[in-house]
Amino acid sequence: MKILIPYLIKGNVLTVDELQQIIEPALSEIEEPLIGDLTYFSENARYETNSLQIVSIMEIGKNYYSMTYQFKWTIFNACLDINADELTKQSVAFQVKPDGLEFDIIDCFKGSASEEL
Numbered sequence: 001m002k003i004l005i006p007y008l009i010k011g012n013v014l015t016v017d018e019l020q021q022i023i024e025p026a027l028s029e030i031e032e033p034l035i036g037d038l039t040y041f042s043e044n045a046r047y048e049t050n051s052l053q054i055v056s057i058m059e060i061g062k063n064y065y066s067m068t069y070q071f072k073w074t075i076f077n078a079c080l081d082i083n084a085d086e087l088t089k090q091s092v093a094f095q096v097k098p099d100g101l102e103f104d105i106i107d108c109f110k111g112s113a114s115e116e117l
Contacts, residue, residue: 003030006100014096016057019065022101027052033105034092038073041086048072048085055089063096067103 005026014022031052038045051072058066070089094103 001033001105003033003103003105004097004100005029005103009096009098009100011098016059016065019057019096019101020054023054023057023067027054030103030105034069034090035071035073041073042075044075045073046075048074060093064093065096066091066093 005023007022034052035047038047048071051070053070055068055070057068060066068089068091070087073086073088075084075086092103092105094101
């Protein structure tokens with residue numbers, strides 16, 4: 001899935017710090033697709049709101065970058081006596097385009113049995 005953070009680049013070459021300054025205020029717009037469906041960890045896994053943070057941004061090609069980010073999630077299941085807090089790091093690629101930053105986010109969701117068949 002492609003998600004665009006609008007920003008008028010005007011042909012400028014942006015530094016990693018400038019890219020981070022563009023992305024951070026827009027994290028809430030791309031938060032849900034970046035976190036994805038946590039049910040692949042557990043049916044009881046829950047994202048800890050506002051824990052998404054940029055760890056680093058690296059250039060991987062001309063106008064192509066990789067952003068590593070982290071977020072917290074918890075599992076609570078009283079029946080199984082599980083109460084865990086986890087910190088997960090993941091990466092996403094994005095491209096600097098004239099009209100903004102286009103993120104290429106892979107959909108991670110656990111399908112139902114009928115979807116798997």
